[in-house]
Amino acid sequence: MFTGEAYTKDAALRLLASEGEDLLRLYQRADEVRKEKMGDEVFIRGIIEFSNICARNCHYCGIRAGNKGVSRYAMDADEILETAYSMVGTEKTTVVLQSGETPAFTDEELGEIIRRIKGETGLSVTLSVGSRPLETYRYWHDCGMDRYLLRFETSDPELFRRLRPGSTLEERLRCLYDLKAAGVQTGSGFMIGLPGETLQVLADNILLCRTLDLDMIGIGPFIPHPDTPLGDEKNAYDDNREMFFKAIAVLRIFNPDAHIPATTAFDAVFPDEGRNRVLKVGGNIFMPNNTPLKYRKDYLLYPGKPCITESAEVCTQCAVMRIQAMGRKIGTGPGHSIKKRT
Numbered sequence: 001m002f003t004g005e006a007y008t009k010d011a012a013l014r015l016l017a018s019e020g021e022d023l024l025r026l027y028q029r030a031d032e033v034r035k036e037k038m039g040d041e042v043f044i045r046g047i048i049e050f051s052n053i054c055a056r057n058c059h060y061c062g063i064r065a066g067n068k069g070v071s072r073y074a075m076d077a078d079e080i081l082e083t084a085y086s087m088v089g090t091e092k093t094t095v096v097l098q099s100g101e102t103p104a105f106t107d108e109e110l111g112e113i114i115r116r117i118k119g120e121t122g123l124s125v126t127l128s129v130g131s132r133p134l135e136t137y138r139y140w141h142d143c144g145m146d147r148y149l150l151r152f153e154t155s156d157p158e159l160f161r162r163l164r165p166g167s168t169l170e171e172r173l174r175c176l177y178d179l180k181a182a183g184v185q186t187g188s189g190f191m192i193g194l195p196g197e198t199l200q201v202l203a204d205n206i207l208l209c210r211t212l213d214l215d216m217i218g219i220g221p222f223i224p225h226p227d228t229p230l231g232d233e234k235n236a237y238d239d240n241r242e243m244f245f246k247a248i249a250v251l252r253i254f255n256p257d258a259h260i261p262a263t264t265a266f267d268a269v270f271p272d273e274g275r276n277r278v279l280k281v282g283g284n285i286f287m288p289n290n291t292p293l294k295y296r297k298d299y300l301l302y303p304g305k306p307c308i309t310e311s312a313e314v315c316t317q318c319a320v321m322r323i324q325a326m327g328r329k330i331g332t333g334p335g336h337s338i339k340k341r342t
C-alpha cells in the first residue's frame with residue numbers, strides 16, 4: 001500500500017481511478033510490492049484440462065452443459081499420468097488438473113491419480129474441479145493434493161446467482177473456507193468486467209480476496225462467448241481496458257504475499273503481450289497449457305483462447321523466453337504458498 005494508507009474500499013476505488021502519473025506510480029508500486037514479497041522468480045505451472053464435461057450452466061462459460069456445440073471428452077487416468085510425466089525435468093514444477101464441475105471421475109479415482117502424480121513424479125498437484133464437500137477436499141489432501149483453485153467470480157451475490165444458476169456465492173465461499181480448514185493451499189479469484197459489474201463490485205472483489213487471505217489469486221477479463229447467454233454482451237470495461245491491469249496492480253497491493261498468475265485470458269485480449277504486462281504490474285506465475293493438442297479446441301471457456309495449436313513444449317519455451325526477456329527468473333522448487341499457516 002502507499003505509505004500510511006489502509007486497505008479500505010475507498011483506497012481501492014481511488015487506486016482503480018488512477019490516471020497519468022498516478023497510474024504509473026500505481027504500477028510501479030505494485031511491481032515493488034511483488035519484488036519485495038515474492039521476489040523475481042516466476043513459477044511455471046502446467047495446466048491439464050482433463051475433461052470438459054460439466055453439469056452447470058454458468059452464463060459466461062463456453063463449456064456450459066447447455067452448449068450442445070461442444071464435443072465432450074474426458075481423458076483417462078493413464079493419459080493424465082502420461083501427460084503429467086511429460087512435465088518432469090522441465091521448468092514446470094506443478095501440475096494443475098482442471099475440469100468442468102461434473103465428476104468425470106469418482107473421488108477415489110481422482111485421489112488415485114493425485115497419489116500417483118505426487119508419488120511417481122514429485123510434481124506439486126493443484127486441482128480445480130469445482131465445488132465439493134469438505135470431506136472430499138480432506139481426502140484429496142490426504143492423497144497428496146497441495147492446492148485447489150476455485151474462483152468466486154464475483155463478490156456480488158445477486159450477480160453470482162444470475163450468472164451461475166443453481167448455486168450461490170455463500171456456498172462458494174463455504175467451499176473456500178472448507179479448503180482452508182482442510183489445510184489445502186487455496187486459490188480463488190474473479191472475472192473483470194462481467195456485464196452488470198460496477199467499479200464498486202470490482203473493489204469489493206479485490207477486498208474479498210484480501211478477506212479470504214488466499215494463497216493464490218487468479219483474475220482475468222470477461223470475454224463474451226458467442227454460444228452462451230452473454231454472447232451479445234460487452235465487457236463492462238470495453239472502453240477502458242486499462243482497467244484489467246489496474247485491477248491486477250491493486251490486487252497485488254492489497255494481497256502482497258499471494259501468488260498471482262498472469263492468466264491466459266489477458267493474452268486473448270492483448271495478443272502476445274497481455275500476460276507480460278500482468279507480470280510487470282504484480283504477477284508472478286505463468287500457467288502454460290499442457291493439455292494434449294487434440295483436446296484443446298474443445299476447452300474454450302471463451303473465444304480467441306491462445307495456444308490452441310502449439311504443443312506443450314512450444315508453450316513452455318514461449319513462457320520461458322517471455323519471462324527471461326523481462327529480466328525475471330524461472331521459479332525452481334514446488335512454488336508453494338509463502339504464507340505461514342499455523
Ligand code: SF4
Pocket residue numbers: 054055056057058061062063064065099100101130
Ligand atoms: S464455469 Fe465451470 S462450473 Fe460453470 S459451466 Fe463452466 S466449467 Fe462448468
